[in-house]
Ligand SMILES: Nc1ncnc2c1ncn2[C@@H]1O[C@H](COP(=O)(O)OP(=O)(O)OP(=O)(O)O)[C@@H](O)[C@H]1O
């Protein structure tokens with residue numbers, strides 16, 4: 001593979017479930033790959049939604065879910081199950097950093113050219129990620145490793161950043177150690193949110209919780225994982241008054257306060273390209289394709305994601 005300088009790493013984060021993190025991660029990654037960039041999608045959510053989407057549910061179950069479950073049925077084979085996770089999933093990248101080993105296999109663990117796109121790769125997740133909290137906590141107390149710096153160390157160990165222009169990390173709906181590791185390893189992060197009261201009011205909490213990790217990264221090498229912006233997702237067609245008010249008044253006001261208080265990057269924005277609620281998302285998912293290669297009639301929403309992907313790049317480079 002041709003070598004790139006060093007990938008821009010971007011995490012898609014929100015502690016709230018079902019706000020469109022995975023859909024955004026897959027489709028933005030796909031748009032960039034479609035435009036010629038080398039893109040790696042990293043699934044760090046134990047639910048493995050991005051993996052089942054883009055690697056296809058059938059392949060994911062056949063290669064990961066079923067063999068691990070089979071091995072776990074007989075307790076003797078617990079090592080066999082764990083080995084699959086170490087050799088072929090994102091769990092292995094964390095594992096190698098903790099154990100100072102090189103068990104993760106680039107050849108078997110990076111799935112190439114997915115979703116009909118030559119330049120879109122994926123490192124799948126497994127439910128073993130649920131065990132990491134414990135492993136990380138133990139390693140940080142016994143080996144003096146920073147509990148946030150494990151993923152970053154693993155990516156460097158396997159020289160993964162050299163092969164890509166962009167790495168997008170699809171995070172789980174929580175702010176536990178795996179998500180905080182994703183942020184620590186990132187240059188930027190993006191928050192998708194639904195424009196409703198609960199999601200909007202959760203934002204200050206989210207932004208504040210991330211500060212500790214950002215500070216620790218600055219202490220390490222001066223790099224600050226920056227908020228690029230907020231993606232508004234699943235907007236209903238007939239915007240109700242209250243939704244309009246969240247979008248046009250409360251949210252911009254909130255972002256301005258974050259910027260003023262220096263909690264986020266001064267260029268952080270609410271992206272102009274918002275994502276409407278549409279069944280077309282589901283149609284493309286069922287086909288295991290991102291919108292840009294889907295055979296379904298999904299032109300309108302695809303165009304939105306295409307413009308959003310461009311808008312994100314512009315925010316990074318201007
Ligand atoms: N714009 C949209 N219109 C309609 N449905 C959508 C849209 N975006 C996402 N969905 C659907 O909403 C569900 C949740 O989306 P998605 O998995 O992307 O959210 P998530 O934030 O990653 O969820 P989780 O927190 O569980 O990881 C999925 O079934 C997806 O197909």
Ligand SMILES: [Mg+2]
Nearest residue numbers: 021022045049
């Ligand atoms: Mg998800």
